[in-house]
Each structure stands twice: as C-alpha cells, then as structure tokens.
Amino acid sequence: MAHTELFCILDDFCNIFNESLEKSLISDQNHSTQKSALSLSEVMTIVILFHKSGYRFFKYFYCHMVIPFWKSAFPKLLSYNRFIEIMSRCLQALSCFFHQVKGMDTGISIIDSTKLVVCHNLRIKRHRVFKGLANRGKSSTGWFYGFKLHIVINSLGEIINLKVTSGNVHDVAVMEALTLELKGILLGDKGYLSKTKVEALAARGLKLLTPSRKNMKHAQPKASHEKELLSRRGLIETVNDQLKNLHQVEHSRHRSVNNFMVNIMAAVVAYCLNPNKPTFKNLIAN
Numbered sequence: 713m714a715h716t717e718l719f720c721i722l723d724d725f726c727n728i729f730n731e732s733l734e735k736s737l738i739s740d741q742n743h744s745t746q747k748s749a750l751s752l753s754e755v756m757t758i759v760i761l762f763h764k765s766g767y768r769f770f771k772y773f774y775c776h777m778v779i780p781f782w783k784s785a786f787p788k789l790l791s792y793n794r795f796i797e798i799m800s801r802c803l804q805a806l807s808c809f810f811h812q813v814k815g816m817d818t819g820i821s822i823i824d825s826t827k828l829v830v831c832h833n834l835r836i837k838r839h840r841v842f843k844g845l846a847n848r849g850k851s852s853t854g855w856f857y858g859f860k861l862h863i864v865i866n867s868l869g870e871i872i873n874l875k876v877t878s879g880n881v882h883d884v885a886v887m888e889a890l891t892l893e894l895k896g897i898l899l900g901d902k903g904y905l906s907k908t909k910v911e912a913l914a915a916r917g918l919k920l921l922t923p924s925r926k927n928m929k930h931a932q933p934k935a936s937h938e939k940e941l942l943s944r945r946g947l948i949e950t951v952n953d954q955l956k957n958l959h960q961v962e963h964s965r966h967r968s969v970n971n972f973m974v975n976i977m978a979a980v981v982a983y984c985l986n987p988n989k990p991t992f993k994n995l996i997a998n
Contacts, residue, residue, distance in 0.1 A: 723753040748798045749788035755802045763959045763982035800970035806977040813984040815870020819896035822948040823864045827851045828962045830858040849879025869989035899945045950990040
C-alpha cells in the first residue's frame with residue numbers, strides 16, 4: 713500500500729471519527745483545546761508507516777526518514793520531541809480503525825499470547841513508567857516483567873481480536889472475553905486447558921481443541937481432522953513473530969503508558985494492512 717493511499721484511507725476515516733466524537737462530547741465554551749499543526753490522520757499515517765517500514769527505532773525513523781524526505785508530504789511537520797508529545801492523541805482513533813481493518817470469523821480460530829517485556833529483569837525495582845501496571849510473568853522462555861498481548865486470529869492469518877493484560881494474568885482468564893462472537897473451532901495450546909471453560913465455550917457453539925497433557929486421565933481421542941487442525945496451530949506463532957520482528961510491537965524504551973498503547977495498536981494495524989499474511993494454505997506449502 714502506497715503512502716498516499718494509506719493517508720487517504722486514514723483521512724476519510726478520521727473525518728467520520730472526528731464528526732462522531734464531537735457529537736458524543738459535551739461542549740464546554742470555557743475550555744479550549746490546543747490543536748496541533750498536524751492533523752489526526754497525518755499523525756496516524758506517520759505512526760503506522762513506522763511499523764510498516766522495518767525500522768527498529770521510531771526516533772531514527774522520524775529524524776532520518778520523515779523529516780529529511782517527507783517534508784513535502786507533511787508541510788507542517790513537527791520536531792521529534794513535539795511529535796512524541798502529541799502522538800498519544802491518536803490512540804482512540806487507532807483503536808477504532810483496528811475494528812475497521814480486522815479479520816472476520818472463518819469458523820476456525822487460533823488463540824495465543826506473547827510477552828511484551830518493558831525492562832530487563834535486573835532493572836525491575838528501578839522501573840517507574842509502568843509501576844503498578846506491569847507484573848512479573850512466566851513464558852516458555854522464562855520469567856519476564858511486563859505485559860501479555862493476547863490475540864485471536866482466523867485461518868487466513870487475520871487478527872480478529874486482542875487484549876493487553878499484565879504479565880501475571882493467565883491465558884485462560886481472557887479466553888471467553890476474546891471469543892464472545894466466535895463460532896466453530898478454536899485452537900489453543902495446553903495453557904488453555906480448562907474443563908469449565910471448554911463447557912462454557914461449547915454451550916455457545918465454540919469447540920476448543922488443545923493438545924492433551926501426558927498425565928490427563930479419561931482424555932477423549934481426537935479425530936484425524938482434529939489432529940490435522942492442531943498441527944497447523946503454529947500459524948499464530950508466525951503471526952506473533954511478524955508482530956515483533958517486522959512491526960516492532962515490543963520494545964523497552966517507552967516513557968508513557970499512552971504511547972505504549974499507541975505502539976501496540978499501530979503495530980497491529982500495520983499487520984492488518986499487510987496483504988501477504990501467513991495462512992493455513994501457506995503453512996501447508998512450507
């Protein structure tokens with residue numbers, strides 16, 4: 713997707729978004745909001761383009777790509793420090809735009825979580841930005857301090873839903889909330905094994921398939937097609953890998969909670985706009 717095309721899509725969206733937002737707000741004649749030289753759609757465009765660019769550091773991207781080469785596209789471009797100050801203003805719009813570009817239920821969904829580390833374990837006691845919000849958690853690679861990004865994707869590799877929690881929240885705790893509108897089959901790892909949750913999901917038409925633990929008693933044997941579906945559960949690992957390594961959903965240099973959330977939502981939107989997503993079909997081909 714070309715930069716101009718992305719801006720046009722976002723500008724059309726922001727026109728509708730701003731109009732709806734103004735109607736829902738209570739007017740206050742005594743309070744004046746300081747407007748930025750950059751429009752909301754311009755801020756969103758720059759942030760999303762960073763997550764599509766392959767750059768690892770936003771400061772380097774902004775100072776060495778945006779300012780030198782995109783001045784004609786953004787005539788009222790701000791300094792880097794000023795842009796960081798106003799970046800959080802696009803969080804609500806980014807969250808709404810995600811619902812416009814997210815995937816739909818295809819009957820087969822996969823759920824998983826990935827860690828979002830905010831600092832090294834040795835610096836936990838000195839960390840202040842996310843004090844009271846982040847927590848210690850444990851992943852397959854060991855202990856970490858930060859958050860978890862829980863996502864649900866469909867068989868086309870499209871993200872259907874997501875939720876950010878502190879690092880100590882168990883995956884099962886958010887499963888029902890993330891799958892309220894889903895039907896068919898839900899694939900997950902052993903961390904989602906819960907008899908009560910399986911029964912609750914089945915009651916509303918969603919069958920949870922997970923690998924069985926070795927010590928499970930009375931585990932029902934799985935049909936051949938169910939085993940085949942479980943073998944493709946690794947698709948979501950590819951999605952998580954792209955979110956982290958291509959779209960920079962995780963880094964440990966955040967200085968505000970709001971910009972942390974902007975970083976996550978912009979990375980997710982950048983992934984959603986990617987036309988070449990991993991799919992079940994691609995997984996079989998490889």
